[in-house]
Amino acid sequence: MTRYEHLAREYGTPLYVYDLDEVEKARDQLLGSLPEEFHLFYALKANPHPELVRALRGDGTAKGCRPEISSTGELASVLEAGFDGSEVMYTGPGKTFEELREAMSLGVRMFSTDSVTDVQHVGQVAGELGVTAQVLLRVNSASASATTSIRMTGTPSQFGFDSETLGEVLPDVRAVSHVDIVGFHFFPLSNARDEDSLIAEFQGTIALAAQLQAELDLPLKFLDIGGGFTVPYAVPGPRGTYPKLRVELGAALDTHFPGWRENGPQLACESGRYLIGASGTLLAGVSNVKVSRGRKFVILDAGINTFGGMSGLGRLLPVAVQPDEGAEAVDQASLVGPLCTPGDILGREIKLPALQAGDVVTIPNAGAYGPTASLLMFLGRPAPTEVVVRGDEVVSVSRIEHVRSYSQVSADRP
Numbered sequence: 586m587t588r589y590e591h592l593a594r595e596y597g598t599p600l601y602v603y604d605l606d607e608v609e610k611a612r613d614q615l616l617g618s619l620p621e622e623f624h625l626f627y628a629l630k631a632n633p634h635p636e637l638v639r640a641l642r643g644d645g646t647a648k649g650c651r652p653e654i655s656s657t658g659e660l661a662s663v664l665e666a667g668f669d670g671s672e673v674m675y676t677g678p679g680k681t682f683e684e685l686r687e688a689m690s691l692g693v694r695m696f697s698t699d700s701v702t703d704v705q706h707v708g709q710v711a712g713e714l715g716v717t718a719q720v721l722l723r724v725n726s727a728s729a730s731a732t733t734s735i736r737m738t739g740t741p742s743q744f745g746f747d748s749e750t751l752g753e754v755l756p757d758v759r760a761v762s763h764v765d766i767v768g769f770h771f772f773p774l775s776n777a778r779d780e781d782s783l784i785a786e787f788q789g790t791i792a793l794a795a796q797l798q799a800e801l802d803l804p805l806k807f808l809d810i811g812g813g814f815t816v817p818y819a820v821p822g823p824r825g826t827y828p829k830l831r832v833e834l835g836a837a838l839d840t841h842f843p844g845w846r847e848n849g850p851q852l853a854c855e856s857g858r859y860l861i862g863a864s865g866t867l868l869a870g871v872s873n874v875k876v877s878r879g880r881k882f883v884i885l886d887a888g889i890n891t892f893g894g895m896s897g898l899g900r901l902l903p904v905a906v907q908p909d910e911g912a913e914a915v916d917q918a919s920l921v922g923p924l925c926t927p928g929d930i931l932g933r934e935i936k937l938p939a940l941q942a943g944d945v946v947t948i949p950n951a952g953a954y955g956p957t958a959s960l961l962m963f964l965g966r967p968a969p970t971e972v973v974v975r976g977d978e979v980v981s982v983s984r985i986e987h988v989r990s991y992s993q994v995s996a997d998r999p
């Protein structure tokens with residue numbers, strides 16, 4: 586029996602297995618691809634599991650990541666993982682006053698902002714609490730260069746200040762008290778196709794940051810140039826490699842920010858999927874196999890309620906699962922989930938070994954955008970169990986619970 590079969594037997598399916606050794610490898614690989622002065626933020630959106638966040642934080646012996654969050658739920662994971670609020674970058678276009686209060690009360694000071702009113706909200710709460718918030722202006726640049734499946738810039742958007750009108754609104758931003766405008770945040774793309782296009786995007790971003798700094802007379806202390814680092818999504822294959830990136834980033838920064846290594850700005854990149862994608866494996870049980878009009882359907886106990894459910898929104902890659910089977914692929918079938926919707930398809934007409942009810946399918950590279958990016962509550966099945974291992978040792982076993990909790994309804998309600 587393989588290690589995965591053992592785990593599936595012990596904990597049942599669907600089961601996520603995350604390997605912390607693999608998390609640390611990805612962290613060290615990406616940090617090693619960047620100039621050593623860079624900070625690397627981990628976007629918890631990709632997977633907020635506190636054990637993974639803890640592994641990315643590191644134990645002080647090696648350089649670790651800092652957390653990038655967008656909710657107080659993610660903040661709870663970050664604090665559970667041992668981070669201090671002061672290490673956090675808080676992003677997102679819809680920060681509420683309640684969230685800002687909670688975040689600042691728990692020590693968060695750095696906020697990426699998307700509009701003048703967003704900066705005003707941050708300043709208002711900072712003022713209430715008697716603190717100063719460090720504000721990054723997220724920039725939605727007018728043009729962009731890399732090829733990617735997911736682009737977040739260059740078009741009208743809830744994200745960021747439009748680069749071409751930033752100068753016009755800057756006086757209003759500068760008028761906000763209790764905030765210190767420390768720099769820019771760019772996140773133009775996700776999952777860049779290859780290293781050359783990623784480098785081209787970063788070069789464009791660095792040039793634009795320098796241009797905006799000069800035009801707006803805004804001294805930058807901090808510059809987050811975004812991400813786009815790639816890893817396969819639920820199909821076999823290795824993480825992207827970036828052998829030229831370190832030198833190319835250094836060169837672009839030397840050109841546009843001479844002396845940056847000594848005098849700043851502090852540079853940062855960010856990633857979600859790259860850091861944890863390969864650490865995760867999804868084990869799904871085969872509930873049934875059926876043939877319809879000559880086509881075979883392998884029905885799993887994990888569908889879009891467990892994995893990739895957000896794909897339909899176009900913000901994730903389409904689900905196109907390819908299991909990592911030792912056995913030879915002899916069959917062609919569709920891998921579908923258990924939900925009562927024809928949309929519950931993980932893989933259409935793919936090559937598979939001969940499968941029958943009771944077998945376990947192993948889906949690789951499933952560590953990012955898994956349970957929390959899925960339709961977890963749709964059709965009311967329990968969430969998958971998540972096991973964290975380090976090599977052969979099981980570190981933690983958990984499952985997200987969703988329960989309806991009732992509030993007291995007063996009798997004299999209208």
Ligand SMILES: *Cc1c(COP(=O)(O)O)cnc(C)c1O
Pocket residue numbers: 628630631653676772775776812813814855856857858859953
């Ligand atoms: C989603 C997101 C990320 C992470 O994207 P990946 O493709 O998982 O690396 C990083 N930063 C921001 C601002 C994001 O919205």
